[in-house]
Amino acid sequence: MTVTSTHSEIASFTPYPIKHLPLNLRVGSESLFIVWDNGHESEYHYLWLRDNCHCSECIATLTREQVFEICDVPETIRPLEAYFSEDNRLVIKWDYADHISQYHPGWLYSHCYSESAREAKQWRAKVWDKEAINQTLPTNTYLNILQSDQHLLTWLRDLRDYGIALVTDVDCAPNTLIKVAHRISFIRETNFGTIFNVQAKADANSAAYTDLRLPLHTDLPTRELQPGLQFLHCLINDAEGGESILVDGFKIAEHMREYYPDEFASLSSIPMSFYNKDQHSDYRFRGTAIVVDENHQIVEVRLANFLRGPIDVPAHQTLALYKAYRRFIQLTREERFQFFHRLNSGELIVFDNRRVLHARNAFDLKTGSRHLQGCYIDRDELLSRIRVLERDTLG
Amino acid sequence: MTVTSTHSEIASFTPYPIKHLPLNLRVGSESLFIVWDNGHESEYHYLWLRDNCHCSECIATLTREQVFEICDVPETIRPLEAYFSEDNRLVIKWDYADHISQYHPGWLYSHCYSESAREAKQWRAKVWDKEAINQTLPTNTYLNILQSDQHLLTWLRDLRDYGIALVTDVDCAPNTLIKVAHRISFIRETNFGTIFNVQAKADANSAAYTDLRLPLHTDLPTRELQPGLQFLHCLINDAEGGESILVDGFKIAEHMREYYPDEFASLSSIPMSFYNKDQHSDYRFRGTAIVVDENHQIVEVRLANFLRGPIDVPAHQTLALYKAYRRFIQLTREERFQFFHRLNSGELIVFDNRRVLHARNAFDLKTGSRHLQGCYIDRDELLSRIRVLERDTLG
Numbered sequence: 151m152t153v154t155s156t157h158s159e160i161a162s163f164t165p166y167p168i169k170h171l172p173l174n175l176r177v178g179s180e181s182l183f184i185v186w187d188n189g190h191e192s193e194y195h196y197l198w199l200r201d202n203c204h205c206s207e208c209i210a211t212l213t214r215e216q217v218f219e220i221c222d223v224p225e226t227i228r229p230l231e232a233y234f235s236e237d238n239r240l241v242i243k244w245d246y247a248d249h250i251s252q253y254h255p256g257w258l259y260s261h262c263y264s265e266s267a268r269e270a271k272q273w274r275a276k277v278w279d280k281e282a283i284n285q286t287l288p289t290n291t292y293l294n295i296l297q298s299d300q301h302l303l304t305w306l307r308d309l310r311d312y313g314i315a316l317v318t319d320v321d322c323a324p325n326t327l328i329k330v331a332h333r334i335s336f337i338r339e340t341n342f343g344t345i346f347n348v349q350a351k352a353d354a355n356s357a358a359y360t361d362l363r364l365p366l367h368t369d370l371p372t373r374e375l376q377p378g379l380q381f382l383h384c385l386i387n388d389a390e391g392g393e394s395i396l397v398d399g400f401k402i403a404e405h406m407r408e409y410y411p412d413e414f415a416s417l418s419s420i421p422m423s424f425y426n427k428d429q430h431s432d433y434r435f436r437g438t439a440i441v442v443d444e445n446h447q448i449v450e451v452r453l454a455n456f457l458r459g460p461i462d463v464p465a466h467q468t469l470a471l472y473k474a475y476r477r478f479i480q481l482t483r484e485e486r487f488q489f490f491h492r493l494n495s496g497e498l499i500v501f502d503n504r505r506v507l508h509a510r511n512a513f514d515l516k517t518g519s520r521h522l523q524g525c526y527i528d529r530d531e532l533l534s535r536i537r538v539l540e541r542d543t544l545g
Numbered sequence: 546m547t548v549t550s551t552h553s554e555i556a557s558f559t560p561y562p563i564k565h566l567p568l569n570l571r572v573g574s575e576s577l578f579i580v581w582d583n584g585h586e587s588e589y590h591y592l593w594l595r596d597n598c599h600c601s602e603c604i605a606t607l608t609r610e611q612v613f614e615i616c617d618v619p620e621t622i623r624p625l626e627a628y629f630s631e632d633n634r635l636v637i638k639w640d641y642a643d644h645i646s647q648y649h650p651g652w653l654y655s656h657c658y659s660e661s662a663r664e665a666k667q668w669r670a671k672v673w674d675k676e677a678i679n680q681t682l683p684t685n686t687y688l689n690i691l692q693s694d695q696h697l698l699t700w701l702r703d704l705r706d707y708g709i710a711l712v713t714d715v716d717c718a719p720n721t722l723i724k725v726a727h728r729i730s731f732i733r734e735t736n737f738g739t740i741f742n743v744q745a746k747a748d749a750n751s752a753a754y755t756d757l758r759l760p761l762h763t764d765l766p767t768r769e770l771q772p773g774l775q776f777l778h779c780l781i782n783d784a785e786g787g788e789s790i791l792v793d794g795f796k797i798a799e800h801m802r803e804y805y806p807d808e809f810a811s812l813s814s815i816p817m818s819f820y821n822k823d824q825h826s827d828y829r830f831r832g833t834a835i836v837v838d839e840n841h842q843i844v845e846v847r848l849a850n851f852l853r854g855p856i857d858v859p860a861h862q863t864l865a866l867y868k869a870y871r872r873f874i875q876l877t878r879e880e881r882f883q884f885f886h887r888l889n890s891g892e893l894i895v896f897d898n899r900r901v902l903h904a905r906n907a908f909d910l911k912t913g914s915r916h917l918q919g920c921y922i923d924r925d926e927l928l929s930r931i932r933v934l935e936r937d938t939l940g
Contacts, residue, residue, distance in 0.1 A: 163824060180864065193860050197867045202855050214822040215752050215851035219760065221871040261855050268857065336734050357610050365614065373925050375770035421839065427609035429558060432932035433925055444816065456610035460597050460656050462663065465588050469575065472592045476616040530768050530828055537827035 161209040161216070164541055166256035171238050182232060184240070184258070192262040199242060200227050202261075203251035223247070272445060275505070276311045277401040283489045288315040292498075295330055302333055303539040309379070310532060313398060313502035314489075320383060320498045327383040327498055327523055335531035338377055340370060341431045348382070348522035350515060355428045357456050361515055366397055366482045366507040367454030369526070371424040372433035376452060378529030380503040384493040388518025395509040396489040396501060399451030402481045403440045406474075407448075416474035418442050420467050423459035424452070434459060439478060450504045455479070482507055493522065504529065556604040556611065559936055561651035566633050577627060579635070579653070587657035594637060595622050597656070598646035618642070667840060670900070671706045672796040678884045683710040687893075690725055697728055698934040704774070705927060708793060708897035709884075715778060715893045722778035722893055722918055730926035733772055735765060736826045743777070743917035745910060750823045752851050756910055761792055761877045761902040762849030764921070766819040767828035771847060772921030775898040779888035783913025790904040791884040791896060794846030797876045798835045801869075802843075811869035813837050815862050818854035819847070829854060834873060845899045850874070877902055888917070899924065 160166060170186040181195040201220045203209075208218035223246050231243040240253040278286070288308030294301040295317055309315040320326055325345060331337050337344045342356070350361040357364055370376050382394075407414040418440040426433045441450035463471060481487065493499060501508065503526070513520055555561060565581040576590040596615045598604075603613035618641050626638040635648040673681070683703030689696040690712055704710040715721055720740060726732050732739045737751070745756040752759055765771050777789075802809040813835040821828045836845035858866060876882065888894060896903065898921070908915055 161822065162820075163822065163827065181860075195860070195863045195867075198856055198863060201867075210752065210755070210757070210851075212749050212755065213752050213851075216853065217757075217851070219850050219874060220867065221874045225868065225871065261857070263855075263857050263860065263863070265859065268859070335736075339731050339734065341730075354607050357605065357608050360605070360607065362605070362612075374923070425557075427556065427558065430933065431929045432558065432936075433929045434932070435925070455614050456605075456608075456612070458611065460658075461593055462656070462658050464660065464663070465576075465590070465658065468590045468593060468658070472590075472596075472615065473620065476620065479614060479616045528769070530830070534826045534828045537829070538825065541827075 160254050160257045161204045161214050162257070163214070164537070166254060166260050168238070168256040168259075170255070170259050172234055172240065172255055172258075175232060175234070175240070177229060177232055182229065182242075186259060190262070190264070190266075192259070192264055192267070194258075196227055196229065197225065199251065199253070200244060200249075202253070203249070204253070204257075205251060207249075208251075272447075273310075274447070275313065275400050277404060278312060278398050278489075279401055279487050280485065280489055283312070283314070283396075283398070286312070287489075288312055289318060290315075291318050292320040292330070295333060299539055299542070303536065303543070306334070306532060306536050306539070309500060309502070310536060313400070313505040314396060315500050317498040317500070318496065320496050322385050322495050324385065324523060327381050327525060330383075330498060330500075331381055331525055331527055334379070334527050334535045336527075338526040338528050340373075340377070340526065341428070341433075344525060346524050348524055349520065356426075361513050363512040364508075364510040365455055366395065366479075366509040367456070368399070368452055368507060369454070369503050370433075371437075371452040371454050372426045372435050372457055374435050374437075375528065376450070376504045377526030378502060378504055379500055379527045379532055380508070381498060381500050381525045381527070382493065383498040383523045384495050385521045385523060386495050387493055387520050387522075389513040389515055389520040390517040391511045392513030392520050393490060393492045393511045394499070395511070396491065396499075397482050397487050397507045397509075399453070399482075399505050399507050400448050401487060402478060403448045403451060405481060405487075406440075406478060410474075410477055412470075413474035413477045414440070416467075416470045417478060420463050420471045420474075422452075422471070422475070423462050424454065424457050425459035426457055436462070439475065451507065452504070453478070453507060502529070555649050555652045556599045556609050557652070558609070559932070561649060561655050563633070563651040563654075565650070565654050567629055567635065567650055567653075570627060570629070570635070572624060572627055577624065577637075581654060585657070585659070585661075587654070587659055587662070589653075589657075591622055591624065592620065594646065594648070595639065595644075597648070598644070599648070599652075600646060602644075667842075668705075669842070670708065670795050672799055673707060673793050673884075674796055674882050675880065675884055678707070678709070678791075678793070681707070682884075683707055684713060685710075686713050687715040687725070690728060694934055694937070698931065698938070701729070701927060701931050701934070704895060704897070705931060708795070708900040709791060710895050712893040712895070713891065715891050717780050717890050719780065719918060722776050722920060725778075725893060725895075726776055726920055726922055729774070729922050729930045731922075733921040733923050735768075735772070735921065736823070736828075739920060741919050743919055744915065751821075756908050758907040759903075759905040760850055761790065761874075761904040762851070763794070763847055763902060764849070764898050765828075766832075766847040766849050767821045767830050767852055769830050769832075770923065771845070771899045773897060773899055773924030774895055774922045774927060775903070776893060776895050776920045776922070777888065778893040778918045779890050780916045780918060781890050782888055782915050782917075784908040784910055784915040785912040786906045787908030787915050788885060788887045788906045789894070790906070791886065791894075792877050792882050792902045792904075794848070794877075794900050794902050795843045796882060797873060798843045798846060800876060800882075801835075801873060805869075805872055807865075808869035808872045809835070811862075811865045812873060815858050815866045815869075817847075817866070817870070818857050819849065819852050820854035821852055831857070834870065846902065847899070848873070848902060897924070
């Protein structure tokens with residue numbers, strides 16, 4: 151049970167500990183069936199098995215990338231022989247080109263694509279309203295995040311699942327947020343730079359850079375890929391006002407799906423237009439305010455009233471879209487969904503900008519100053535970082 | 546006919562020259578109808594019109610962003626009065642909050658959302674095979690691209706439409722490609738850096754950094770948003786082999802849709818998995834190899850055999866997906882679709898990495914050296930840059 155996988159067995163850097171042993175196999179017409187010691191049955195198609203051969207002819211040793219291409223064998227490829235080796239590997243001798251493939255049982259079990267196996271691997275967001283997030287806001291300290299991979303992993307998993315997490319006791323020197331960001335990956339540059347300073351300024355090209363109230367929104371919905379994580383580090387916040395309001399867009403979308411199904415359907419199927427207003431850039435994107443994946447899970451929210459372009463859909467859909475959009479905005483305004491937090495200096499809040507809407511109350515610079523620094527990192531980087539950190543845990 | 550729009554009329558930096566004048570209007574129950582001097586009839590819903598009011602109460606003067614929110618007026622808002630002013634503006638006095646809106650006729654005509662107007666605005670790719678691209682490959686010189694906005698605009702439009710364009714006479718000093726890239730925007734960083742050097746190296750973490758043949762692929766299909774433009778600048782190419790092969794993935798997809806409709810349907814609806822193999826990153830993405838938009842247009846191709854993860858779809862879809870994938874790869878191997886080009890030093894090729902598949906023959910470092918530099922810029926940046934350059938042409 152402690153067989154450690156090596157490259158000759160698995161073309162991956164992820165370890166696949168053996169949790170179950172194969173008991174028997176059955177050779178079908180298009181696929182092979184394995185029953186495991188927990189009673190689970192897996193079906194593996196021959197093309198799939200041939201495609202996933204881990205031998206050094208099929209996988210380049212240096213890069214661990216596949217060299218073999220599946221269209222270079224007949225579609226009808228079948229095993230001449232299939233059996234389990236003494237150390238529980240599945241061994242197949244193919245009827246084409248005398249090729250032999252071996253499959254590590256830990257890898258094989260964990261790549262079962264039965265309905266139940268696929269269901270079990272499905273990630274689910276932990277959605278929240280005001281009450282829930284006030285009890286569970288994931289929080290850790292700057293030093294823990296910087297110094298401990300284990301703390302970092304826990305915090306990142308929470309960030310992935312709740313879409314929001316706080317760091318406290320952060321150094322208030324400018325650009326300190328880079329140190330936290332780099333614990334995940336490089337920063338995503340935008341037309342606002344890599345690090346943006348949220349301060350009122352005279353030549354504001356975005357409402358963010360004024361002292362005005364900002365309604366609930368996601369940042370950069372004008373971009374095909376909205377930035378994933380948004381970091382906001384508070385260096386100073388002495389001015390009156392300027393409180394942050396955060397709302398879980400997934401919660402609002404789920405609420406809508408339950409109570410206003412027609413409006414949910416409109417908002418997840420009829421695209422809206424988003425344009426920025428700037429002398430030097432003209433980003434435009436057309437996409438639905440709610441994005442649902444193949445498993446009907448809500449995976450994205452896209453919304454900023456002040457960055458909308460004119461609605462541009464067939465006339466018969468126009469009013470349905472307005473009705474749905476108005477409902478969504480009205481729901482986000484309900485206090486029961488709002489996490490209200492005044493960012494203090496030394497706090498860094500990170501949230502999934504494709505899920506959590508954020509707003510800011512107007513502030514009054516006559517009463518003090520306010521300086522936040524922000525940056526973005528994409529979801530890809532967060533998920534990759536979690537997987538790499540998890541390799542140690544699994545290995 | 547030469548009325549120039551100002552901010553008080555249009556909350557946009559894009560000018561909207563007046564091409565047609567409104568002849569008459571009709572007030573319906575939910576929308577207003579305008580007939581223009583070319584006979585075209587436009588329908589504008591009242592909610593849409595109220596939403597698009599350009600007055601300084603509704604739009605912040607400094608940022609040109611909307612302050613007004615459509616859910617703050619009744620869904621049943623109607624005009625008390627609607628007429629054309631002497632300078633052909635549509636003027637509406639609303640039945641709520643004594644608000645008055647004015648609409649510039651150039652802006653209004655150009656935002657008509659009738660079926661024919663929407664159809665006319667639809668972008669269409671110019672797809673190509675070997676013969677077509679050998680005749681039409683968009684090409685311009687380094688100096689023209691650097692010095693002339695007009696040359697740049699033409700070249701960028703071609704790049705958008707053909708998905709490929711060449712720059713010649715480029716300085717062969719390292720990092721020169723940055724100068725060309727910055728004519729569009731900032732560079733997209735990835736785990737391979739901002740500028741990557743395509744040279745064989747001992748500790749390769751990608752097939753790109755070996756001397757091996759690379760099959761036709763898009764770069765970074767493991768990322769949710771594949772990089773849009775790929776730049777490849779050839780500094781030196783003296784080694785034998787190493788020719789570039791480029792294939793218009795949209796052409797292959799269209800060919801498939803015409804001749805193998807079932808396989809096209811599979812490849813555009815059943816997701817594949819893409820994983821990278823690396824010690825320090827573990828990117829994974831699940832998405833269809835062909836992406837089709839709401840208008841059935843092919844908008845993206847995602848494909849790299851060496852970066853695929855195990856197929857992970859319901860058992861009944863597995864073979865259909867393999868069949869379709871094999872067909873696609875086989876088609877890309879047909880010479881009639883392949884643009885074959887040996888990059889010479891001083892050439893910079895740019896292509897849409899979400900459309901054009903690229904491959905490289907193996908090369909032999911015993912016969913000489915080979916050094917390319919590459920970088921990425923997203924599609925958003927290309928399209929934004931084109932729009933900003935077009936403002937001058939339209940203004």
